[in-house]
Amino acid sequence: MTLSQLYVALLFGGAVLLASIAAARLAHRVGLPSLLLFLAVGVIVGEDGLGLDFDNAQLAQALGTTALAFILIEGGLTTSWSDVRRLLAPAGVLATVGVGVSVVVTGAGAHFLLGLDWQLALLLGAIVSSTDAAAVFAVLRSVPLPSKVTGLVEAESGFNDAPTIILVLVFSSAATETFDPVHVVGNLLYQLAVGAVIGLVVARVGVSALRRIALPATGLYPLAIVGFGIIAFAAAGAAGASGIIASYLAGLVMGNCRLPHRAATRSFAEGLGWLAQIALFVMLGLLVTPSELPAAIGAALVVGLILLLAARPISVLVCLVPFRVPWREQAFISWAGLRGAVPIVLTTFPVVAGVPGARDLLHIVFLLVVVFTLIQGPSLAPTARLLGLIRPDQARELQVEAAPLDVLGAELLTLTIPPGSRLHGVEISELRLPPPAVINLIIRDGTALVPGPTTVLLEGDELLIVTTSATRQATERRLRAVGRRGRLAYWHGEYGDPEPGADAENESGHVSDTRTRQRR
Incomplete structure (x- = not known):
């Protein structure tokens, strides 16, 4: 790349970034989840819009997974441990058993209603079974819900990516490898346990180091904390464990310890999380071909309705009844199972693996995310009021901000x-x-x-x-x-x-x- 080409690329990238920020402001004013407008920016810039051709699923997979790590680090840093510590058990069950139930119900519906073969149907069920951390963190925190409900949905969204990725990889390779349930369960437990241990160990090392070492500038503390989160993500991945779990737990531990310049760290992490979301959704918008989307509308609506009205409610019911969660909270948690970037990123796995029909899944999942985020996102607050979780006159929790002098x-x-x-x-x-x-x-x-x-x-x-x-x-x-x-x-x-x-x-x-x- 020549210097002039670099300037053009930077100019284009800066324009896309500012357009995405403007889209975020517009989304906030009209009450829409910002991820939809980020996706729209990517589609507009893409090959059927301004003509930028991006069709590298492998690169999208790598960049998307990295962006998810940053988003989960930010989610952990900004999550209150007091809100989630009592919810680890139900969140863990939702993130494992709930994912399995959702995969089976959605896969069965796709097989019998759409005529997909079992491998492709279960693969589709696995892809859409994970709630999305970026969507949940961005949308749910704007609703004045009880901390128990918010904490449970946020913790679930932070934990359920790892089981989902494992299942997607299993069903993507089912055509070439023998399916062994014992191996799948063992691999799942290994990834979760080792990823959690690595995340906790790296976080404790980071906390100990930052409490003892005086850095020469305030801006280095947020960089160091995010750096420890990335180390947790990479170390877990190198060990064959879940980097997603490791990065989220590392952020959760460091964000709730008494470290220097916590306000600056939180502000930096939020900015980094926004940047990761913008980059991720714009890239995923670039990845789809708009002219091919109309053919997938019917399948996307069918799978989305199965997921929204059957798979998610059943999985929530099976997982939360033993914890005596009130039915109103169960109903809201079922409705708040937002899908976002994670399912779209996961569709790149079977595309890279060469699974027949995987490209069609990308368009189905993209439309499902767009349509049902439009339905679920703006309706969260009215649904919570209808279920009696918030009062019509209840004000949002005070948000105390730190402004530069x-x-x-x-x-x-x-x-x-x-x-x-x-x-x-x-x-x-x-x-x-x-x-x-x-x-x-x-x-x-x-x-x-x-x-x-x-x-x-x-x-x-x-x-x-x-x-x-x-x-x-x-x-x-x-x-x-x-x-x-x-x-x-x-x-x-x-x-x-x-x-x-x-x-x-x-x-x-x-x-x-x-x-x-x-x-x-």
Whole structure:
């Protein structure tokens, strides 16, 4: 690729990214799942639209699996352990037994109603049996549901990819290999158990390392945490285990431990998750051929209705009745079994394996995802209200966000009062900082203190000062002046002018700009 071609590719990629972001905003405003518009961007850009030809199923499989790893890492990092720890057993049963029940029911329906042979019918059932983590995380968190319901569906979507992938691989190779149920079950247990162990071990190593090692910049902490998640994914895959389970559990453990800069890590992970979703869905939109989709509409509707009205409800009923889950919650969990990128990615496995009719499955699954996400996604909140899980007047849970100070036109300064500084013994009100500058927190002997006007500053205090960009310089000058000559600094002709050398710093204490330091 020449340099000019690279520029064209980057220009095209940036335009697609911005178009996808605009699509996400539009989807949010009209109440549609954003994945549908991401898919639409891919279709528009593709060979029947703007003419970009992409037909490499093997590359799509590799890139799609990698994107799913990032999405699941983000899902784990942003999932509350307190919401899911009591739900591991039902979520695990749904992710294993539930997948098996769904495969059998959907496969039988496809065989008898569509006339597919058993291998292709069970393969189709396996492909669509997994709920999609990206779709669930993106859609379900916008509905004010009880944490038990949300946690169960999210945990299931994080766990059920691994069993589904195993079944898809089994049915894709059924034409050339002898089907051995004992081997399939053993392989399933190995992938789940070893993947979980690797994910937990890597997470504990990551937590231990990040608690002991001080990195030189805040932005390195999110990169390190995501890096540990990728290591868990790759290590499990190299061991023949489930990288999907490993990456999700690694993210779940690290996201719920007390690590430095958790807010920054969460924001970075969410951005990375969005980028992975955009790339994944746009790529999958490119993979399909729109002119071939109309022939698959009938089959997609039949399989989707079997899945929505029979396979999913039966699997939920079989799996959750032993856990005494109320029927209203079971009904909602059944309806909330969203399909998204995962089934479309899984269709690339039989295509790569050369299974006859696999390309037709791609179009069936693509249409099924689009049509039934349009049906299920916008109806989640009304369904929850109909079932009495949320009240009509119930507000959504508060979402507390961390905004960069520069967005607010503010700056955060830190200062430690050194031994001998004239700031020692000065009351907050006596500082007379230029408004609106304010000392909003003092760390004294390891204890956080919210100061008042009469709070006396002491040697060793660490001050957190919020000021505006316009008054920052005046604030620093006043602090230097009082640090040098005390509360009556102006009477002594001291106005805090910067002085060269370290002596002035040692007299007054070192004021640092936290925002600037973090960017470096």
